[in-house]
Amino acid sequence: MARSLTAAIFATALGFSACLLNAAPAQAATGTITGLAGKCLDVAGANSADGTAVQLYDCNGTAAQQWSVGSDGSIRALGKCLDVTDNSTGDGAKAQLWSCTGGPNQKWSVSAAHDIVNPQANKCLDVTGNNSANTTRIQIWSCSGGANQKWNAPAGGDDGTPSGFVVTEAQFNQMFPNRNSFYSYSGLTSALSAYPGFAQTGSDTVRKQEAAAFLANVSHETGGLVYVVEQNTANYPNYCDWSQPYGCPAGQAAYYGRGPIQLSWNFNYKAAGDALGVDLLNNPWLVQNDSAIAWKTGLWYWNTQSGPGTMTPHNAMVNQAGFGQTIRSINGSLECDGRNPAQVQSRVDAYQRFTQILGVSAGGNLYC
Structure with missing residues (x-):
């Protein structure tokens, strides 16, 4: 070279x-997404309003913890998309629920290494502060391989x-x-x-x-x-x-x-x-x-x-x-x-x- x-x-x-707004993603697999301490990726208060916080919480089997991983790169719950606030690519940008737009801040890649990555930012879905307490906010952060960035997602979302x-x-x-x-x-x-x-x-x-x-x-x-x-x-x-x-x-x-x-x-x-x-x-x-x-x-x-x-x-x-x-x-x-x-x-x-x-x-x- x-x-x-x-x-x-x-x-x-x-x-x-x-x-497409509220359209079901193709080739989706639906189930819980579990992470740190075996807790679930959760929509706060099971609230489907735009801007609702996404957090870590004890798994309870409710619709607020049922996520569809689609081949279009979306991850959805309650008819809305997992979204990075303000289209940010910076460390610490918070995850939220938002109406599906197809934007790059709503695209995710679930890797074989159990990372969930936003390709636009090239950063991982992360439990803030490595804190396993209920209601801990989810954010994106530079991928480190830490336990607070490892997730078990439903199989699917690919070809x-x-x-x-x-x-x-x-x-x-x-x-x-x-x-x-x-x-x-x-x-x-x-x-x-x-x-x-x-x-x-x-x-x-x-x-x-x-x-x-x-x-x-x-x-x-x-x-x-x-x-x-x-x-x-x-x-x-x-x-x-x-x-x-x-x-x-x-x-x-x-x-x-x-x-x-x-x-x-x-x-x-x-x-x-x-x-x-x-x-x-x-x-x-x-x-x-x-x-x-x-x-x-x-x-x-x-x-x-x-x-x-x-x-x-x-x-x-x-x-x-x-x-x-x-x-x-x-x-x-x-x-x-x-x-x-x-x-x-x-x-x-x-x-x-x-x-x-x-x-x-x-x-x-x-x-x-």
Whole structure:
């Protein structure tokens, strides 16, 4: 990867859906949502008025604790939606009940790690102050993995696949018929909890387009999920920047391209490792030995880095800037603006194949 964290070059060629007022969400599963101390997510006083507080309370089986988790991203009780007050994305913004509008402050992703995340804020549903007392308010807060952010929600709210990912294992295998077994579907789905907004933001079409865009780019980077490490070994000593204060503790030649986005350079291993809570600076080999960690490094880049572009690939897709902007953010300095049209076409071809497999349109602005 370049200093701006563009993808390493192989030697081989390589809108929100409408939430209609009081309409029942599609593919909803209904039941209690339990959290800290086994208590329930509860609507204060069973009051359905807009602005009613959402709180923690002893489970009592009433309608105030019956929540529908829908595939449209909504979580509903008493005919209204779980909502972040004032469309805020800040730590401490309170959860409330409000008429369904389809806005991003009413979209939620229930992860396999038992987090309930608002993708707009990329923050978790949280019990204020880690307090299990009745009537404790619910808020959003930066995801910490704490017990006050863990919830057991009704199964559902996805496309029916056990993982909740918009790409089924059968579709994944269809996309990558010759893939290396290292790039497992289970490794990918295990990694999703690190970035719960990924392929869980916006309408079903947008979510599938984002998944297809990510997989198309990693397909190009890895020759169809075949290559785990960069193939040109002569490049290996070139990815150590000794000007960094932490140097290259794993060795001069240890930071070559690995994984689905071909993470490379010592400073990128450190940045990704710090974000993921894994010491990749001292042990970069984890990216080629642990499938979930490899996938997480790809998702880290996709969701947090803009490279030579002007936006993250995640934002490019959820804000409908187009697939071409994901190419620019990954390897635009070497491929876009006519620099390597064959490589751009390879990425676009993969994206169009994958959206066809998922049954959605590719959208516009495919090229960079």
